[in-house]
Amino acid sequence: MKIATAPEMRRIDERAANEYGLAGLALMENAGGEVARKVADILGGAADKKVCIFCGKGNNGGDGFVAARHLAARGAKVKVFLLGVKTAVGGDALANLGILLKMGAEVIEIAGERDCDKAALATAFADCLVDALLGTGFSGEVSGDLAAVVKIINAAGKPVVAVDIPTGIDADTGRVRGVAVSAAHTVTFGLPKPGLLFQPGAAHAGTVTVVDIGLPAALLADAGMRQNAVTATLVRRLLPPRRPWAHKGTGGRVALVAGSPGLTGAAALASMAAVRAGAGLVTVGIAAGLNAIMEVKLTEVMTKPLPEETCGIIGPAAVEEIAAIAETADVLAIGPGLGRAAETVDAVREIVRNVRCPLVIDADGLNALAGHTESLLETEALAVLTPHPGELARLTGRPLPVINADRLGAARDAATGLGAIVVLKGPGTVIAYPDGEAFINTTGNAALATGGTGDVLTGVIAALVAQGLTSHDAAVAGVYLHGLAGELAAGARLAGMAAGDLLPALPAAIASLHGG
CATH class of the missing domain: 3.40.1190.20 (Ribokinase)
Known part of the structure; x- marks a missing residue:
């Protein structure tokens, strides 16, 4: 299995759109659906479970909006916390935020200390948290309201599912930028990322599940990606057999x-x-x-x-x-x-x-x-x-x-x-x-x-x-x-x-x- 760096994953997304006509909304729908499925599996079903989903304004947040919709459809009691204001959300994420709002979902903006207090209170009663704040394109350092939210998630003592990669982890090196979400599970899309395999990123990621979101197989096997995961399947193929006449x-x-x-x-x-x-x-x-x-x-x-x-x-x-x-x-x-x-x-x-x-x-x-x-x-x-x-x-x-x-x-x-x-x-x-x-x-x-x-x-x-x-x-x-x-x-x-x-x-x- 190939391993994709953040720039390589961006190119895969771009080629999926430009060469195959695969809309970003379709990929987002599949990604969010897989996250919702993982949450339901962890909780033994979604009905009547309380789930807090923390979303950013980009595509990772859009995956979170989709997951919120799917979980609500399964009977979960969902609260969505948006880092920032609704008017800052754009692109495919905005389309899914709009659907969520039309469904009457509760989307709470976090833009200061009092909003963080509301989020902390909600996590105390939640059964599971979802980290959809930042994706693989993150660079820099986690600070301000974002750092406060990460600390709230980590302090809740509840199982956390990270979307694609835990917030605060460098996707290519596994380094922590300031603070990072400590997840029990990470649902990553298409291919694993190096930061999920290197420490301390691997420890923050918990159990990593690579899911298929409909990206063309040819793109995921592109020889231009020069990193590979060493898996049992690969090694089984390499090992020499011990013949009866050895x-x-x-x-x-x-x-x-x-x-x-x-x-x-x-x-x-x-x-x-x-x-x-x-x-x-x-x-x-x-x-x-x-x-x-x-x-x-x-x-x-x-x-x-x-x-x-x-x-x-x-x-x-x-x-x-x-x-x-x-x-x-x-x-x-x-x-x-x-x-x-x-x-x-x-x-x-x-x-x-x-x-x-x-x-x-x-x-x-x-x-x-x-x-x-x-x-x-x-x-x-x-x-x-x-x-x-x-x-x-x-x-x-x-x-x-x-x-x-x-x-x-x-x-x-x-x-x-x-x-x-x-x-x-x-x-x-x-x-x-x-x-x-x-x-x-x-x-x-x-x-x-x-x-x-x-x-x-x-x-x-x-x-x-x-x-x-x-x-x-x-x-x-x-x-x-x-x-x-x-x-x-x-x-x-x-x-x-x-x-x-x-x-x-x-x-x-x-x-x-x-x-x-």
């Missing part, structure tokens, strides 16, 4: 270079994740002084002791042996727990420049490339980079607040500039390709906010490459499976899960997509 060779070979003193756990997690995600053979290369530890930690993974500079630290002396391991592997993952010693940093850069098999680079592998990203441009291999925002800031020199303010743009720019696939981790993980195509993940939760979960992701992506997926598809599918495993392992708890809990959940996540 053996360890058909599962592919993963080579991993990881670990340093105090950080052998990262190597263990990444290598076991590769096993749990279906790789046939996994070999972890680690400094010779730490090999005995890995032999104890791992039973299903082969270990390869590497020449070390000092105890537990690899350097240029290990490059030749790492290259030999990579020659027999389908993919090389490098970085988890590897450390930041100067000798190790030099080795990583040389490995990246010279290895020819697909690469997955994480953690200290990424830190080694900070300030030396030319290694990525010199290599024949396609690399999947898996940074968190801080690592991406070090890798690109871009300030961390700028990255967090526009995750999609930051990941896309990095992928294009580095000639690599960039997996920007965090809520709403972004997978960006060098050609500008990008994906936003829809799985995962706050339980994943613990050390080691990124190491698991490295192993999962590497395992999928080893099983024959392209690096592009492996990054997309791996991120989704990792998030799904987090959901399965965490259950109802969002604190206290350990990264190792993901390992037994990975086969269950894969099985759920295969129908097992």
Whole structure:
């Protein structure tokens, strides 16, 4: 499923009108009807329920006017609050306001503090509230009477249904502009918007339902939109089947270079994740002084002791042996727990420049490339980079607040500039390709906010490459499976899960997509 930015959604609406003759009033009617249906579903029927609908003067408010009419027709007791005065409403919204007034509906203007008091009193007796104040075209900051109304809605303690996007949320980034409505449900039209998938917008949106309002399918699938949602349907299509005649060779070979003193756990997690995600053979290369530890930690993974500079630290002396391991592997993952010693940093850069098999680079592998990203441009291999925002800031020199303010743009720019696939981790993980195509993940939760979960992701992506997926598809599918495993392992708890809990959940996540 495509994801539409606010400008792209405007173009879809314009093309629907200009190329297909689809009137805005028809789309508004369908949109408002879907909102009313959602409200009725939430309340177990609309009859005799009290619903307060807060409308702006634009098209989002027009959707609210339509919803009010439909709910009234279903027997609900509806009060409509209009931010501003009726004479400021225009376009298609005005037509629907006129219909509503002719039906005798109560439309209360909010143009000052006393009007806000009336709204606050009405919400105290309501069963449900509808936020139809501002749509995806909102920019700037919520202030004045609008901010007061948003606070009234949030303070009511009633279920809130947002129309298209909660008021105060930037549709493209998920940022909050001043204050924002906290909805239990958001009914969004045609396609999801990035701001509904990124935090804090996702938290304000609650449960998001994408509804069909009659927009032509060709417009919703336009290849000019370069953002996509990572869904179960997509990943199910990407995952490799496990054939009845499979053996360890058909599962592919993963080579991993990881670990340093105090950080052998990262190597263990990444290598076991590769096993749990279906790789046939996994070999972890680690400094010779730490090999005995890995032999104890791992039973299903082969270990390869590497020449070390000092105890537990690899350097240029290990490059030749790492290259030999990579020659027999389908993919090389490098970085988890590897450390930041100067000798190790030099080795990583040389490995990246010279290895020819697909690469997955994480953690200290990424830190080694900070300030030396030319290694990525010199290599024949396609690399999947898996940074968190801080690592991406070090890798690109871009300030961390700028990255967090526009995750999609930051990941896309990095992928294009580095000639690599960039997996920007965090809520709403972004997978960006060098050609500008990008994906936003829809799985995962706050339980994943613990050390080691990124190491698991490295192993999962590497395992999928080893099983024959392209690096592009492996990054997309791996991120989704990792998030799904987090959901399965965490259950109802969002604190206290350990990264190792993901390992037994990975086969269950894969099985759920295969129908097992």
